Amino acid sequence: MTSSPEDPSLPISEEERESALRRLQEGYAQGHFPHEEMDGRLHQVLTATTHGALVPALASLPAEVNTTATITAGTGRIRRRGAWRVPRTLKVESAFGKVRLDLSRAVIEHPVVDIELQLGTGGARITVPRDAVVDVEDLRTGWKPLLYTARRRARPGGPKIRISGSVGFGRLKIRHARR
Structure with a gap:
């Protein structure tokens, strides 16, 4: 996610889903969460339909830098x-x-x-x-x-x-x- 919208009930786009998946991969590679959590987080991102549903999967990750x-x-x-x-x-x-x-x-x-x-x-x-x-x-x-x-x-x-x-x-x- 490049930004966190005000309304967590807004639907997510495929670009936002891809960005969330990339952040998960980077977060795992940097050791922000253990291997045991990866499957659960991937499932959350892949099945999420709103911004609010993405929040738990990305909660412990550092904010994405928008360069x-x-x-x-x-x-x-x-x-x-x-x-x-x-x-x-x-x-x-x-x-x-x-x-x-x-x-x-x-x-x-x-x-x-x-x-x-x-x-x-x-x-x-x-x-x-x-x-x-x-x-x-x-x-x-x-x-x-x-x-x-x-x-x-x-x-x-x-x-x-x-x-x-x-x-x-x-x-x-x-x-x-x-x-």
């Missing part, structure tokens, strides 16, 4: 490639520069990654992992249309990349890695 990073450049180039660690939320702000984000070899620890773009006149190119699911529902483009073709069949288990924000006069190109 956010911001990259800002007035002019020039913003580039991330290779084996860089992708935060849960990445905010990219550029007035006139070019943005190149290559997530194909990046370390992605979260099932869902939010990339928020605030771009002026510069363009951007984002390469996502081959098995990623890309969501651009909350993205606004100004001058030029988005260039992205969704994969016909995404393999299960890949990260979900949600891209939002606005692109002014530049163009945003999103592509899946070939390997």
